[in-house]
Amino acid sequence: xxxxxxxxxxxxxxxxxxxxxxxxxxxxxxxxxxxxxxxxxxxxxxxxxxxxxxxxxxxxxxxxxxxxxxxxxxxxxxxxxxxxxxxxxxxxxxxxxxxxxxxxxxxxxxxxxxxxxxxxxxxxxxxxxxxxxxxxxxxxxxxxxxxxxxxxxxxxxxxxxxxxxxxxxxxxxxxxxxxxxxxxxxxxxxxxxxxxxxxxxxxxxxxxxxxxxxxxxxxxxxxxxxxxxxxxxxxxxxxxxxxxxxxxxxxxxxxxxxxxxxxxxxxxxxxxxxxxxxxxxxxxxxxxxxxxxxxxxxxxxxxxxxxxxxxxxxx
Numbered sequence: 001x002x003x004x005x006x007x008x009x010x011x012x013x014x015x016x017x018x019x020x021x022x023x024x025x026x027x028x029x030x031x032x033x034x035x036x037x038x039x040x041x042x043x044x045x046x047x048x049x050x051x052x053x054x055x056x057x058x059x060x061x062x063x064x065x066x067x068x069x070x071x072x073x074x075x076x077x078x079x080x081x082x083x084x085x086x087x088x089x090x091x092x093x094x095x096x097x098x099x100x101x102x103x104x105x106x107x108x109x110x111x112x113x114x115x116x117x118x119x120x121x122x123x124x125x126x127x128x129x130x131x132x133x134x135x136x137x138x139x140x141x142x143x144x145x146x147x148x149x150x151x152x153x154x155x156x157x158x159x160x161x162x163x164x165x166x167x168x169x170x171x172x173x174x175x176x177x178x179x180x181x182x183x184x185x186x187x188x189x190x191x192x193x194x195x196x197x198x199x200x201x202x203x204x205x206x207x208x209x210x211x212x213x214x215x216x217x218x219x220x221x222x223x224x225x226x227x228x229x230x231x232x233x234x235x236x237x238x239x240x241x242x243x244x245x246x247x248x249x250x251x252x253x254x255x256x257x258x259x260x261x262x263x264x265x266x267x268x269x270x271x272x273x274x275x276x277x278x279x280x281x282x283x284x285x286x287x288x289x290x291x292x293x294x295x296x297x298x299x300x301x302x303x304x305x306x307x308x309x310x311x312x313x314x315x
Contacts, residue, residue, distance in 0.1 A: 032153035036063070037095075039150045041070060043131035046149075050129050053095050053152050057088050062155035065097055065127055067148040071109075077149070079107060084155065085127075095129040095152070104137065160191060160287045168281040170223070170259040175286075177258065183288040184216050184224060191287040192226055192256050207237050210287075211254070224286075228254035233266050250275055256284055 036056050037048040056063060063085040071078040085097035104121040107114045122138040127150060134145040163183065164175035184190060195208035213226035230251040236242035249270040255263040262282040266275040 032064075032151070035151050035153050037129055037150070037152040039129060039131045041131065041147050041149050043147070048152070050093060050095065053129060054090050054093075056154065057090060057095060063088065063097075064153050064155045065099070066151040066153070067127055067133055068150070069146075069148055083127075085152070097127055099125045099127060101125075101138075158289050160289060162193075162285050162287050164258070164286045166258040166260060166284050166286070168260040168283055170257075173283065180224065180258075180286050180288070181218055181221075184218055189289050190216060190226070192228070193285040193287065194256070194262070194282045196282075205238055213256070223258045225255065225257045228256060230267075256282070258284065258286070260284075 035048045037050055037053040038046040040046050053063075064082060065085045066080055066082045068077045069079045070076060083099040086100055087098040089096045101122050101124050104117045104123050105114050106117055123135055124138065125133060125135040127133045127148070129150065129152070131147055131150055132145055133148045134143050136143045162175060164177050164180040165173040166177075167173045180190075189212065191210055191212050193208065193210040195206065197204055197206035199205075211228045214229045215227040217225045219225055230253045232248065233246040233250045233252045235244045235246050247268075249268050250266050251269050253265050253267060255261070260281045260283075262280040262284075264278040264280060266277075267273070268275050
């Protein structure tokens with residue numbers, strides 16, 4: 001059987017039909033944890049739904065689409081492509097997108113290589129939720145189509161979500177500490193928020209802060225300590241009209257913990273002197289970008305950090 005490559009990102013056309021008994025099963029690594037829609041080679045829905053994809057499209061959400069090609073009909077993905085869904089159309093319950101036009105490329109089987117063709121030749125493609133991709137080369141009137149597996153995902157980053165809130169004495173006020181630990185161990189971005197409100201002369205005054213820690217420690221598997229990024233101290237944190245930078249060399253630093261401990265200091269960087277220290281206790285809200293999935297290993301490996309005897313002797 002001869003194989004002619006013209007794919008989507010170089011559409012691929014087989015000179016004979018490649019349908020197989022395993023066509024409805026096309027296993028592959030998912031490109032997103034919660035796809036809007038996933039379809040198999042026969043067009044059947046594997047996960048998500050077309051209604052969910054249509055709703056995201058009509059909300060104007062940014063969407064990426066992946067498509068998966070099985071050259072030999074064995075049910076395994078041989079080639080996959082991803083592209084921004086640049087132009088989306090909803091028609092009779094299906095979603096279609098034109099993908100970015102590209103320089104024609106050619107996969108070299110057996111060499112794990114994809115090469116651009118000599119001389120510029122643009123390929124234009126259309127992917128549908130019906131599991132069909134169509135494409136043509138610029139300058140040609142011939143449009144070729146084939147079945148593919150598809151995966152449609154939101155392109156935007158997940159929203160920050162508060163997963164845990166710790167009290168001034170370290171008590172759990174809301175959420176799951178285990179979920180926070182999992183996010184830290186998975187290397188996900190973390191943010192911490194805190195604040196307070198007071199009545200001053202009959203008027204309620206409040207301040208709220210959010211920061212992204214620069215150094216996180218899981219202590220004995222029970223608590224988290226987070227160093228907050230230093231910044232130039234402000235003359236006022238309560239009055240927006242007086243929120244000016246204080247003395248240039250004086251930097252604020254903070255240490256927050258799920259135990260409720262909050263250590264804040266002001267350090268004069270020019271002299272190294274601690275200008276002020278404010279030991280406090282605070283209610284902290286802890287945020288992550290998305291919930292980790294899969295097995296998350298502990299970072300505390302037995303003897304994972306040891307004394308460097310060679311360096312100690314040398315220094």
